[in-house]
Amino acid sequence: MPRPAQPTHPVVADVTAKVAERSRASRAAYLSRISAAAAERGLRPARADLGCSNLAHAVAACGGSDRIAMTGESAVSIGIVTSYNDMLSAHAPYEHYPQAIKATAREVGAVARVAGGVPAMCDGITQGRAGMELSLFSRDVIAMSTAIALSHDVFDAALMLGVCDKIVPGLVEGALTFGHLPTAFVPAGPMASGRSNAEKAEVRKAFADGKAGRDELLASEVASYHSPGTCTFYGTANSNQLLMDVMGLHLPGAAFVHPDEPLRAALTDAATRRVAEIASSGQAYGIGQVVDEKAVVNGVVALLATGGSTNHTMHLVAMAAAAGIHLTWDDFDELSAVVPLLARIYPNGPADVNHFHAAGGTSFLVRTLLDAGLLHDDVQTLAGPGLSRYGQRPVLDATGTLTWEDAPLESGDLAVLRPATDPFSPDGGLRVLRGTLGNAVIKVSAVADEHRVVEAPARVFTDQVGFLTAFSRRELDRDVVVVIREQGPSANGMPELHTLTPSLGVLQKRGYAVALVTDGRMSGASGAIPAAIHVTPESVHAGPISRVRDGDVIRLDANAGTIDVLVDPEELAARPPALRGAPDEYGTGRELFHALRTAVGRADEGAHVFATLGRTAELGEHTLAPTLQSSLQPNPPTNMEQTL
Known part of the structure; x- marks a missing residue:
């Protein structure tokens, strides 16, 4: 239920204003580009401009009703970009997502297809190994892989299937280069809690101190990482998922539902329906309008309020740059001074993300931060205008139908999650x-x-x-x-x-x-x-x-x-x-990344290899096209929005 808007905290408002001012030219240039991309197609699907031979190649692998739909001009074409592999626990659940998404798309007269895959590596496996030297660069490879997947220009909307460390930031960067496309991020959820993170840490220390053997250490680790889903501690992977919720790129409350729960399947189904709905509306909006200055600041605030991964001092800067937004470490610093720490999740406390979710999770977090004026409510999201929608949590009713209900007014566990009026610490840490x-x-x-x-x-x-x-x-x-x-x-x-x-x-x-x-x-x-x-x-x-x-x-x-x-x-x-x-640049594929090591920027500038990302010195000032001006207006309610 809508609640009265709270005044924005003066520091949050000031930082947002400074971000917007320093990004004025680059953001305008970005919006102009995606506006032009949207205007090129108008109300027609992207494939309508293809030559007959081009379109034939694009539909050759389709069968039955999908081929008929794709050769017409009414069906929404949805591109799936997936990080699936069955080696890594976080990505293994994605194996069956494409078939489920395709079935849902057909139900609403759309066609969904896997546009491409992106690499997904695990820092947990490569820790201390040569392969870890590829990890940060994999983010930018993922961004480029996403662009390749969508470059066929036959898609009207996109679904991004990714969870872990560099995968989500890379998918965001890549998707933002197609910022006119309605885009949903579709998570897979965390594994069930195993051995507690605190116990695991003690065994690691005992091993380092020579007081535990390899067999004891291995048994502890296997008991901790034991099933499909993300690791349960609050590292970069789960920080990603929280950010996608709070930045409006998930459906509300989607981040931490387990892979095998019926609710997870229902949320994936709903995300498919939602992007098809946006794409077919007369006021379609893309991910480039969702990720604006206020959404970026919301992401920083949520990260600080939960003690999230320090990797995001680079990833959020890089993601923002892909949308023409200039975020700096000073912005993090200023916000951290006024954003209270509201969560204790390992390594900031003994609880894991499942405990956080059970205590109220992102829906409670959004609600209490909005009440404190620390988040911007007036943003566009996947679910529609207004972040207050994300103060609701998804549930299945008695008939198994997905719906949303208001988050509880009180935390389910004050040792894990607290309201902004009673924080663990007055600053974000x-x-x-x-x-x-x-x-x-x-x-x-x-x-x-x-x-x-x-x-x-x-x-x-x-x-x-x-x-x-x-x-x-x-x-x-x-x-x-x-x-x-x-x-x-x-x-x-x-x-x-x-x-x-x-x-x-x-x-x-x-x-x-x-x-x-x-x-x-x-x-x-x-x-x-x-x-x-x-x-x-x-x-x-x-x-x-x-x-x-x-x-x-x-x-x-x-x-x-x-x-x-x-x-x-x-x-x-x-x-x-x-x-x-002389650095050892050979072995484990490192020799293939020499160009990236040469091109990469500073850590405080996002440590990405895209030298001109977000820069517009050569582009000059831009005025928003009328089609984009209208698309930024609040959308009329839709079925999804009425449900939310």
């Missing part, structure tokens, strides 16, 4: 650090107050192996700031350094003051150890981190937002940057 070492980000939502300021001598490494060797020799049994450099995007693709976490945790448990400083990344693994990550400029670009030597005292102050090496500035500047040895 994600901070930007600045100082003589450059810029970095740190997540402190799981860091105890007494560990948020560390001043200690540095020990410098250029890879994880060197650190683990020193740890095993007990060389690090002291107060220490571990510096791991040459791990940035240009150096080696910025692999996650999750392998460090258990050993750093052991050092902290032994009573030492410990911190990590790196131009690499840690993602959702950032936990109890203060970790200044994504240090920019990175080492191979001769950033200050390249001049740090063993024994230099480093001060990391998460409270003050500073990261400094306590060396005379003139001496530091006079030091030559550490010479990088």
